[in-house]
Amino acid sequence: MQDSTEAGNNGFAALGVDSRIAEALSALGYEEPTPVQRAAIPPLLVGRDVLAQAATGTGKTAAFALPLLTRIGAGHKAANGAPSVLILVPTRELAMQVAEAVHRYGKPLGLHALAVYGGASMELQIRALKRGVDVVIATPGRALDHIKRNTLKLGTLQAVVLDEADEMLDMGFADELEAILDATPASKQTCLFSATLPPRIAGIARKYLRDAEHVTVEREVLAEGAVARVRQVAYVVSRAHKMPALARVLDIEQPTSAIVFCRTRTEVDELTETLSARGLRAESLHGGLSQDQRDRVMQKFRAKKVDLLIATDVAARGLDVKHVSHVVNFDVPADAETYVHRIGRTGRAGREGVAITLAEPREHRLLRNIERQTSQKIDIAQVPTVADLRAHRQELVKMTLREAIVEGGLESFRGMVEALADEFDVMDVAAAAVKLVAARDGGEDEIPAVTPREPRERFDRGESRGGESRGGESRGGDSRGGERFARDERGGGDRRPPRAEAGGAKGKKPRRETAWTPATLWIGAGRKLKMRPGDLVGAIANEAGLDSEHIGAIQIADNFSTVDVPEAMADEVITALKNTKIKGLRVQVRRDRMK
Incomplete structure (x- = not known):
């Protein structure tokens, strides 16, 4: 009988992957190719362009990395140190994870990978690029910076990958992507991976892909009569009691291994400290950790030396740990995609899993929206009593x-x-x-029972609660000479309000409402420094770890910009932006004094 190692070797080798890489995959625990790998590897190996629709967690990194590494092989590094493959990703967290995977896959061939992203030393990246690398994994903004400096040379480029293309467009990187693709050789191979294929993605595919092979990997569909492997439950609790509620639910559930998702780094650190003080083995995972620290945390988690992994969404992207018994949403995700991505971390390899969400009363409508979009039932429960x-x-x-x-x-x-x-x-x-x-366990205070409700107050991002425009500005413009932008429903590309709004109430269309209290931040760079809404969105999402759904109205004036963020996260966003560069510049960031 053929053992699993041989089967794994033959599974990837049979697709045409270099035998040395196939052996390394067996050592890493890969057994059989996933559906997206089976579909994408053969056409990529023969040099065809590929347009793939596949969700995160389906094995898409290996789907494009394995064939491209096989193609460039060992010893193909150009004399001037220019890379053979450029992989573009939306966040620095994903850049580090993809670089780590490419390094593991390419090690048997002597191939070198480099992650290039904002917030890291430009000089160190320049020196690494000068030494020469085979594969560069980069965020669009930093990649374009290097291209303009001529430190990222594209003349010998054989392939370009757009990973999570829809996410990059949602973060406002459309212009950067087109500028980068226009600077690459016409003869290159191009592959585009995206969870969804909206019109903007289709437009880029038509413009830059040639005779592309279309690959679509549907989500797993349960057989008729089969029971879903993930039990989904939400506990309705006030924000003041979330922490004791989480501790109590974990005490009742007794997870063997769990991931707790939070929105911000600060929340991750505070939660980790509190749970550790309660005697639980908890570790943090977020963008503020170095790669070595991240590796140590993941090694401990995989070795089951850690019970709870407290993480942000971007930091946990790409994780594949089969023994996770529970996933906890400390906050209700802003959209169904994020929810599905999170709970997909449990119930793997035929195991049963549990997805727990802590919802504030006003977030009940978000739960119902997720239920409608996923066609899955989320049971509403009360926090266990004493x-x-x-x-x-x-x-x-x-x-x-x-x-x-x-x-x-x-x-x-x-x-x-x-x-x-x-x-x-x-x-x-x-x-x-x-x-x-x-x-020995001590006493416990009763957690008040609450009932779901809709938020009492809703207000437009560009208006005060009294209904009058801030600072005397109209909805279509700004009395201080700025342009106002509204975010679309996914927090994505920026768009101007309809013209009818600029003239007053007549013909005015309702704009998207928020369930959070906004704080307006003033940023000391505007149109004269070519600041664009996408630059601000990318910086806030990458550096502060803020979900794009929670980035509000953006205003660009000649010498400054303003952006709305949730009041509860404003100070953290200010600190994060002060410690990084936007478009290569250190800029002043503070609360808007005119607010």
């Missing part, structure tokens, strides 16, 4: 005692029990021992 917790702990004590009795080795304790039995009833002695064990 009585529930006490009953659960007593059951655990009973199980522990039963195991201790079965295990034996109680002889040394019999003398103590016999001595007490002369004075008290033996049942009272046993009950007292159980009481002492149960008391």
Whole structure:
């Protein structure tokens, strides 16, 4: 009988992947190619362009990396150090993860990969590029910076990959992508991977791909009558009680291994510290960690030396850990795609999984929206009471005692029990021992029960709560000479409001409402420095880890810009932007004094 290692080797080698890479894949635990790999590898190996629609978590990184590494092979590094493959990704987190994967895959061939992204030292990246690399994995903004400096040379480029293309466009990188693609050799091979194929993606594909092979990998469909492997439940709780509620739910659920998703780095660190103080083995994973730190955290998590991985979405992108029993959304995701991506981390390899969401009362409508879009039921539950917790702990004590009795080795304790039995009833002695064990967990305060409700206040991002425009500006413009932009429903490309709005109430269309209180940030760069909304969106999403759904109205004036972000996250966004460069510049960032 053929063992799994041989099967894995033959599975990838049969597709045409270099045998040395196939052997490395077996050592890394890859067994059989995934559907997207089976579909994309053969056409990429023969040099065809590929347009692939595949969600994150389907193995798409290997789908484009394995054939391209096989094609360029060893010893193909150009004399001037120029790369053979350029992979464009939306975030620095994904750049680091893809670079790590490409390094592992290409190591047997002696190929070198380099991650290039904003927020890191430009000089260090320039020196690394001068030494020469075979594959560059870059975010669009930083890639274009290097191209303009002539430090990223594209003359010998054989292939370009656009990974998560829809996400890059949603972050405002459309112009950068076109500028980069226009600067690459016409003879290059191009492959585009995207979870969705909206009209903008289709337009780029028509313009830059030649006779492309279309690959579509549908999400797994359960057989008729089959039961979904992931149990989905939401606990409705006020924000003030979220932390104790999470600890209580984890106490009840007893996950063997769990990922807890948070929106920001600060939230990740605070949650990790609090859970660790409660005796849980928790580790943080976010963009503020170095690659070495990330590697150490993931090694501990895979080795089951960590029970809880507290992570941001971008940091957890690309993770493939099969033993995750639970996924927890500390906040309700802003869209169904993010929700599906998160809960897809559990219930893998035929195992059952649990997806838990902590929802504030006003977020109930977001849960219902996710249910409608995913056609899956999310059960609404109340946080376990103190009585529930006490009953659960007593059951655990009973199980522990039963195991201790079965295990034996109680002889040394019999003398103590016999001595007490002369004075008290033996049942009272046993009950007292159980009481002492149960008391170690300490007391718990009751968490108030709440009911879901719609938010009481809704207001336009460009208006005050009283309904009057901020600073005297009209909806279509700005009294300070700026241009106002509204975000589309996915937080994506920027668009101007309809012309009818500029003239006042007549013909005015309702604009998208927010369920969060906005804070307006002032940024000391505007049109004169060629600042664009996409630059601000990219910087905030990358550096502050803020979901694009929570980036509000953007205004570009001649000498400054403003952007709305949630009040609760404003200080963190300010700190993050002060510690990085936007379009290669250090800029002033503060709260808007005219707000």
